[in-house]
Amino acid sequence: MMAENQALLKVENLGVCFTHGAMKAHALRGIDLSFYREEIHGLVGESGSGKTVTSTCIIGLLPSPPGEYTSGRILFDGVDLLGLSQAEMRTYRGRKIAMVFQEPSKYLNPAFKIGEQITEMLKLHLDMNKEQARQRAIELLGLVGLGKDGRVLDSYPHELSGGMKQRAMIAIAISCNPEFLIADEPTTALDVTLQLQILRLIKKLKDLLGMGVLFISHDLGVVKEVADRVSVIYAGRIVESSTKGMLFENPLHPYTKLLMASIPDARKRGQRLATIPGRVPDADATPSGCAFHPRCPLADERCKTENPELKGKENGHAAACHHAGESWNI
Amino acid sequence: MDLVRFFVKRFLRLLLTVLIISTLIFFVIRIIPGDPALIIAGVDASAEDIQIIREKLGTDRSLPMQYLAWLYSIIRFDFGNSMISGExxxxxxFERFPLTLTLALMGISIGILVAIPLGVMSAVKRWSLWDYFGLVFSQAGMAIPSFWLGMVLLLLFAVKIPIFPLFGSETFAHYILPALSLGFGRAAVILRLARASMVEELSKEYVITARAKGLTETMVKYKHALKNALLPVITITGIELGYMLGGAIIIEQVFSLPGLGRLFLFGIYQRDFTLIQGGVVFVAIVFSMINFLADILYSVVNPKIRVE
Incomplete structure (x- = not known):
């Protein structure tokens, strides 16, 4: 077990609020996350739970206004990223903290060749000249499985398939040997067969480059495939956090249990797929007490008024629930 | 490879456009009531005189023969002789074209040099003073008729404060006021489009990627977004230039410039059929060529279009 102080990146009590006129939406309500080198930390939640806001904060691109930090710090190598100016943050972005996005066809610039989209970073962050950058770009393409001859360098995004585009996107992200990689639903837009390839690629690169990885997904099945550690986020709060093994063996939070029950399973073929009733509350109308109580089968009076703390961090398996570990008939 | 194929395809389309327009003109001219030979010969002409004129014009032959002769003349770029002057x-x-070309290029330069930067800046600094200035500029450009602007400019800068010559077309200075009057309205259109296009591109996902890569805001906006934003601007600029090359009848009248617009206008006044039909085909060819060039430029900036 790694000690707390070895964390590569720590999110501490992070709170984010979006203001639209008189309406205030508390997208993040004090979340804690720790990321370690050579470890993939999966962040799981439904749409609107705050996954992407978390990644946006870490890379320093929270649109402000309307976004605003209400509390917390993001420590990277002991530096609070939230205290940096945009110019200072730019020396981290792409260089030390990189990001892979969900839909490569939208997130790659259609008007530039893949080569240019890789080499511009190398020239900017690593002061490489044109030839050095090109050599390095060819190397990178080989690394992500896009051929060793560098032919893809002269391709435009539209000339590549979906899987190739995502590989190119990954090549861009890892070009400057970042210490921390954010992968925001990197496989959601891909075919199932390609998903697995991309997941394996991310794992391979994590080991090769020793990166810490934040892997965001709405799909617990995908996270099970790739992550070493998993945190479950609900309505802007972490509700459960643990190593993958412990979490899947013994989920403590009813939300986590319900998420697991809704993973399609070949052994349950023919049965009805379990679903969680209701939906994630809007961030401007978070329920009182435990935000999950309107959808929770275990909810009682206490859950409606008292927000549970995230307990059990000491043994590496924490859950924020008054009824943590209790079971019921799903 | 893609580029060559695209080039050939667009060139064939250019030829097809010209063919269709030539055919249309041929039949429209034939549908118009009245025998051109009769108009040329006048009311008192003898039957033989009329026959001689018909033979000269070629209208004594069958319609398909006339059509083929017409297409052949276009290929040779020979539109016959004016029915009035015989030239x-x-x-x-081609005597008039250099003037129209100069005027059009200067007019479009105003569009490109003023409207595109102003439109892009308006988009980048939305709701700033820049943007309001751009808004006023484009509203004025679209609302003010070019002939009025031309007359006001003449009155101010050629009569009251005689910086520019009143009429003539000998020097560069002669073209400045007409080009301004012509370019202002065009610039307004280009500005609106440049702004709208840039606003749209700045909200695209790849802009987030560019920021996440740690690029400076200058690179994010003026490299990544701008290249995409320029695409529709190229197309509209090509169309505007094409229009201007067809001659600017009103501006040529106001500034007494002997350009294509006035040539065609007098051709229409005098029912000079050969001049009109030659003029229309010429304008169609020039317009198609400008569009062709704009398409090629577009495909260089946006390679995606080549495969679509």
């Missing part, structure tokens, strides 16, 4: 239509057009 070669091709020669008449």
């Amino acid at each position: 070669s239509v091709t020669k008449l057009i």
